Amino acid sequence: MKRAKRIIAKLKKMWSEDGISAVYLMMCAYVTYALYDRWKIKRLRKFPPRLVNNRILFETNDDFTDNSRALFDYLVEKGYNEKYELVWLVHEPEKYTAYAAKNVKFVRNFKKGTTIRRAQAYHYALTSRYIFYTQAFNWIGMARKNQVFVNLWHGCGYKANKNNRKVFFDYCLVPGDVFIETKKEFFGCSSKKLLPLGYPRYDMMLRGSDTARAYKERLLKAADSEKLILWMPTYRHATSERLNEETLNNEFNIPILENKEKLLAFNNFCRDNHMLVVIKKHYLQIPYDFGENVLTNIVYLENKDLDENGLQLYEFINCADALVSDYSSVAIDYLLLDRPLCFTLDDYEAYTESRGWVFDDPLEYMPGEHVYNMEQFEQFVLNVKNGKDEYCKQRRAVREKTHNVCDNYCQRVLDYFHITK
Numbered sequence: 001m002k003r004a005k006r007i008i009a010k011l012k013k014m015w016s017e018d019g020i021s022a023v024y025l026m027m028c029a030y031v032t033y034a035l036y037d038r039w040k041i042k043r044l045r046k047f048p049p050r051l052v053n054n055r056i057l058f059e060t061n062d063d064f065t066d067n068s069r070a071l072f073d074y075l076v077e078k079g080y081n082e083k084y085e086l087v088w089l090v091h092e093p094e095k096y097t098a099y100a101a102k103n104v105k106f107v108r109n110f111k112k113g114t115t116i117r118r119a120q121a122y123h124y125a126l127t128s129r130y131i132f133y134t135q136a137f138n139w140i141g142m143a144r145k146n147q148v149f150v151n152l153w154h155g156c157g158y159k160a161n162k163n164n165r166k167v168f169f170d171y172c173l174v175p176g177d178v179f180i181e182t183k184k185e186f187f188g189c190s191s192k193k194l195l196p197l198g199y200p201r202y203d204m205m206l207r208g209s210d211t212a213r214a215y216k217e218r219l220l221k222a223a224d225s226e227k228l229i230l231w232m233p234t235y236r237h238a239t240s241e242r243l244n245e246e247t248l249n250n251e252f253n254i255p256i257l258e259n260k261e262k263l264l265a266f267n268n269f270c271r272d273n274h275m276l277v278v279i280k281k282h283y284l285q286i287p288y289d290f291g292e293n294v295l296t297n298i299v300y301l302e303n304k305d306l307d308e309n310g311l312q313l314y315e316f317i318n319c320a321d322a323l324v325s326d327y328s329s330v331a332i333d334y335l336l337l338d339r340p341l342c343f344t345l346d347d348y349e350a351y352t353e354s355r356g357w358v359f360d361d362p363l364e365y366m367p368g369e370h371v372y373n374m375e376q377f378e379q380f381v382l383n384v385k386n387g388k389d390e391y392c393k394q395r396r397a398v399r400e401k402t403h404n405v406c407d408n409y410c411q412r413v414l415d416y417f418h419i420t421k
Helices: 002-018 020-046 066-077 093-099 119-127 178-187 201-207 210-222 260-272 303-308 313-317 330-337 348-354 374-385 392-402 409-416
Strands: 052-059 085-090 104-108 128-133 148-151 171-173 227-231 275-280 298-301 322-325 341-344 369-371
Touching (some): 020 119, 052 119, 066 085, 066 128, 085 093, 104 119, 178 392, 210 227, 210 275, 210 313, 260 275, 303 313, 322 330, 330 341, 330 392
Parallel strands (some): 052 128, 128 148, 227 322, 275 298, 322 341
């Protein structure tokens, strides 16, 4: 009865927010799940099919992206799909027909338009020898002998764990040795499960792409700008209320630019200095609403904008002449490019009280400009424009602590797990 009440409440909410078509899809999903998927999943768990030793499964929170995508692309580029079957769990397999190749398969993960997992997803999860993912794979609920679950994860930064998150894996990647201890506490796991191999997406970031460079040139030309500064704030107001960090209480819920006047003033400052600032929204952040303000030198991007231009985020990060962040793991990643960094810290004290840190003194791991107000922010922009960079030594020192540097991160991961052609 409780389950039925929850379902009815969910359908009512969906009706009011998304309309009758969404309700129809959800009802169909519940019916087919009850009639087929539910018993099929139980049977798969009780009598798992034979494990396929050359099958590799991939899943990401946002379809076909991030570390799993970087590793998959490398496998196909180097011809590993001649030997291995590469399977992706995605929302809409028909979107990826352009990536058709030998032994490559895209499988629908959920009932269409819902978050109800299909029996076929369980089939591939229970029969794959290697499983690579970037968020969590707890839904599988079991592991078989000789299976290897590898959490490629999505970054190691400054923020402490929240809500005692538990993530299932056999191994999890971290950028370097210093994060073994921090992630050991974060995940509540043994240090043996944490591998300081770095992330597959680092290859993508270090290499960049012609597509990303062409996109950068279009953005610079449209804004009459000479350099591009990428701004990647961590989320404060998340799409999931339990993840919210109520540390900013301003008009736009973004650091430093707390009202319309400062937003427009900063845009005009960038315009006058022929500098472009690209704000990339965190995927968990509720979309920023800058209203009807006309912005010429501040561009706002979401994942869909990159997708529409055929880009992965870490390809685009390679194009940034400098990075602005705060407590996001992207600042750690960007150290590998050895370019100017800026940290917006106007809610540092509030964030300390709200979330806390993995380091005793996180500021020691932020080698760049520490910005608390508009004047300091504008000075950083001028420094980038004029090629002034006083933090090379500090970046090098932090990079030596946080990274296990190599020239081929994808290959390093494959070698560790003895995945050979």
